[in-house]
Amino acid sequence: MSFTVHHPASVSDAVALAERYGADGRFLAGGTDLIIQIHRKRLASQHLIDLTGLAELRAIEDAGDEIRIGALATHKAIERNPLFQGALVALAEAARVVGGHQVRNVGTVGGNIANASPAADVVAPLLALEAEVVLQGAAATRRVRLRDFLAGPGRTMRGDGELVREVHVAKPPPRSATAFLKAGRRKAMEISVVCVAARLTLDDAGRCAAARIALGAVSATTMRAEAAERALEGALLTDDVLRDAGRLAAGACHPIDDVRASARYRRLLVEALVPRALARCVERISGRRS
């Protein structure tokens, strides 16, 4: 194991280093994924570019119609930020169940996204919220949709030299709510067997104006359940309609058998959790009105 750790003094220095080292360089955020990969000898980077000192990447900012989350915001910072109460609460609900206390104190949202695990918990609500990722390279900065960013297990459209700088989440319209549910083999300190994030907006007549459903750990990347979303939009959200959405979502995912669970069990979980997450959104919208 041999590498050099660089401590850039600014974001532009960090990006310049990444550009210089290309595939031999890696950004180091909390290190909760990266250091373990290095210890397991799955990864041999020669140059680690330590982002820890870049306070500007930690900010969580209310920019009016959207929230801008710096890549270095920790799971703990998201869990505790008042901006993620109310309609965006699914983000706090997901951040709160990442690993244990110690992992949440250092693990970052940027690492969760860049690592591109299909089971990444915070990615599910971000996808349901149609988040956008800001990528900064030495030459240019671009803004891409999170759903386009995720390319496969551990794969993204990020270029070697590009830094995930921040993630942007639009504030949902009035009469919207979100919810996140996670199933693991135990209640805490567990990677998701399945996780589900939902976002609903109701119209004044109580019909579904918009629905977004994201599923984790049931395909190569965190995925949207679009057939289920379409079935909900325009409908009155009766129990039957919610149950159908669960069945459609279960039909659309491609889970695998692994050490944590069988594909069949994962599908059953999707079928059960999707209606439950949607029902929670409905409760939250009506609860807030009264």
Next chain:
Amino acid sequence: MTRVPLTLSINGEMHELLVAPHWTLLYVLRTVIGLSGAKENCLEAECGVCTVLLDGKAVNSCILLAEQCRGRSIVTIEGLGTSGQLHPLQEAFIRHGAVQCGYCIPGMILTAKSFLDETSGRVPTRDEIREAISGTLCRCTGYQKIIDAIAAVAAETKGGT
């Protein structure tokens, strides 16, 4: 092997060190400095016995590079109380019989401290305490007495310690 100079603040004392880039904070604490309170076990952030406070927050020192701690303050169990003057959590652990072999206890107490400081101003529920120590495993006690001890301190101090 290359060594880089690194100054670390540990339990309020500055240590001037020469470290290899891949050394973890846990390795530096135990092997270089000789503070053996933080334990070494899974080395993958699963068990919590290596927990220390970094800027007041519980972290797994087994997966933290020493170099990531540049300019930050580290507290280990050795820096929390002395045998003459125990920290309230240490006293409560003794009072409630929450220690058996003791192996997990440094990590457990520092995890609890970080959690109580975070919930400062209110008394966390038993379920919250249970979740807070979910990344810190004890193979002896069955946790009940540990939770009793933490809950007692939480009630006395309204969270913060």
